[in-house]
Amino acid sequence: MAMMELTNTEDDKGEIQPPKPKKRRVVLFMGYLGSGYQGMQRNRDAKTIEGELMRALVNTACVPDHLQDDYAKLKWSRSARTDKGVSAAGQVVSADLKCEVDGQLSQSLLDQINESLPEDITVYGWMRATGSFSAKADCVRRRYEYLLPTSGLGQEDVDNEKVVSARIARFNVILARYTGSHLFHNFTDKMKGDDPTAQRYILECTCSEPFTIQNSSFLKVSLVGQSFVLHQIRKMVGLALQVRSLVANPFANLSASV
Structure with missing residues (x-):
């Protein structure tokens, strides 16, 4: 300054x-x-x-x-x-x-x-800033990071690096289906499928390799998009974990309810 x-x-x-x-x-x-x-x-x-x-x-x-x-x-x-x-x-x-x-x-x-x-x-x-600048309207992309324990992808063999890497690779395949433009009305509250504001464009959705925080192993899911609806991110991660655990249909349309 x-x-x-x-x-x-x-x-x-x-x-x-x-x-x-x-x-x-x-x-x-x-x-x-x-x-x-x-x-x-x-x-x-x-x-x-x-x-x-x-x-x-x-x-x-x-x-x-x-x-x-x-x-x-x-x-x-x-x-x-x-x-x-x-x-x-x-x-x-x-x-x-x-x-x-x-x-x-x-x-x-x-x-x-x-x-x-x-x-x-x-x-x-x-x-x-210029008199017309708006932090919301002039933001072209937003990045969110969601942490979850490595055991979230499987309780067994969490210390086996090869097994964990394979689980992460599969999880990234699932997360990749979010990229692009989709309707996310079922990933928020009180929004109908024909609401044009439910259309969101996701640029990136990936899971990191494990890292340690205070002797506990975690993964980081990074999401980059133009904008997100209320609660969208936690529900995106939640559905992906259900698909990974075969609780949800892995071939379901992305607008399926969590």
Whole structure:
């Protein structure tokens, strides 16, 4: 971040006053641990990531008190929505905030925002954006990662590398069927098959080799798509595991109910 030279002003009493930040459309890059939160999207009756972020922005005067509930007025937008307990290594929010001092975004304000946030939420940085920018509308792809124990592909021979690799290879064949454009109305709630918004395009759906976290073996399912409907990812992984276990028909249409 470049160093800033701040221009102070005098009030009617001749006292020096710090410069007032100007409102600008900005993009915030952030990450958080989702445990203990009811998801990303703000909900008056629940503890959410957006609720904590808004509180910090109000505390630092980046958002006036009277606008903290007016997301439309702030042109507020998020690049992705995460469910209860889900964490994010890279989340993007755009909004009109009072944060520019002498033509540059104030680093001291960013520091104050992070001081006002809980320890499990961090804004890595921010930058100016064009007045029409929307974190949601201008996001071209989203990546989600879903962890599951290696034993989820089979309880037996979990220490046999050759057996586990064969199971992962089969699982990847199943996951590959999700790629492309499909109707996902049965992977969410209250959506009919003729709803055009159920059509989603999946760019990538793969399972990693095993890795260890605190002496336990895990797999990582990576999903990349233009966008996802509510609960789609967990239901995609759930169906794939059922197919892998031959609980579900491996030749069923992708729109089959989980």
